Amino acid sequence: MNLYDGSTDPDEHLNIFRTQMTLYTVDQTVWCKVFSTSLREGPLRWFTDLPPNFIATFDVLELKFTTQYATSRPHRTSSMSLLNVKQERGESLRDFMDRFSKVCMGIRNLNPDIAMHHLVLAILPGRFTKSLIKRPPYSMDELRTRATKFMQIEEHVDYHRKTHVENTERNKGTCPLVVPTDRDRDRYRRGRS
Numbered sequence: 600m601n602l603y604d605g606s607t608d609p610d611e612h613l614n615i616f617r618t619q620m621t622l623y624t625v626d627q628t629v630w631c632k633v634f635s636t637s638l639r640e641g642p643l644r645w646f647t648d649l650p651p652n653f654i655a656t657f658d659v660l661e662l663k664f665t666t667q668y669a670t671s672r673p674h675r676t677s678s679m680s681l682l683n684v685k686q687e688r689g690e691s692l693r694d695f696m697d698r699f700s701k702v703c704m705g706i707r708n709l710n711p712d713i714a715m716h717h718l719v720l721a722i723l724p725g726r727f728t729k730s731l732i733k734r735p736p737y738s739m740d741e742l743r744t745r746a747t748k749f750m751q752i753e754e755h756v757d758y759h760r761k762t763h764v765e766n767t768e769r770n771k772g773t774c775p776l777v778v779p780t781d782r783d784r785d786r787y788r789r790g791r792s
Contacts, residue, residue, distance in 0.1 A: 604639050607671060684717070691753060691754075
């Protein structure tokens with residue numbers, strides 16, 4: 600367990616501490632005594648400066664600790680922040696889905712139906728959007744599975760488009776492809792007979 604230095608989420612530190620302590624004991628008196636070993640620098644000074652016999656239970660210690668380091672809690676985003684996430688023109692579906700997923704992970708207790716709703720509205724109109732409208736997904740997992748298929752199609756098309764451009768660039772200055780006409784074919788046949 601990383602020692603807490605006061606710069607990160609105190610709730611996360613407490614969750615890790617509680618989880619690890621329950622592996623050894625459920626006696627919260629022991630937790631109070633051991634808690635200082637999970638701290639360093641400023642938080643350790645704060646703990647050692649507490650008056651003797653000031654902490655009666657681990658719940659009291661937890662409350663004092665989270666109050667002391669409340670400003671270190673990360674800013675919580677809400678589902679409203681999904682309104683600002685939209686697929687940009689030229690942005691691949693994969694890049695957009697990655698960006699959307701990162702925002703979703705930062706939202707605590709996000710309702711999957713709300714995430715799905717915002718996702719469908721945020722995607723640029725196209726074949727994937729049409730498929731979602733024709734047959735709405737019943738879960739976020741189904742939506743991700745379907746998105747993966749469209750990502751693969753999009754990447755396949757992009758690959759062939761790039762390959763075509765590269766071949767066109769490479770063939771500039773070479774002899775153009777001559778397509779035989781029907782008259783050329785007739786002359787060829789007469790010449791062979």
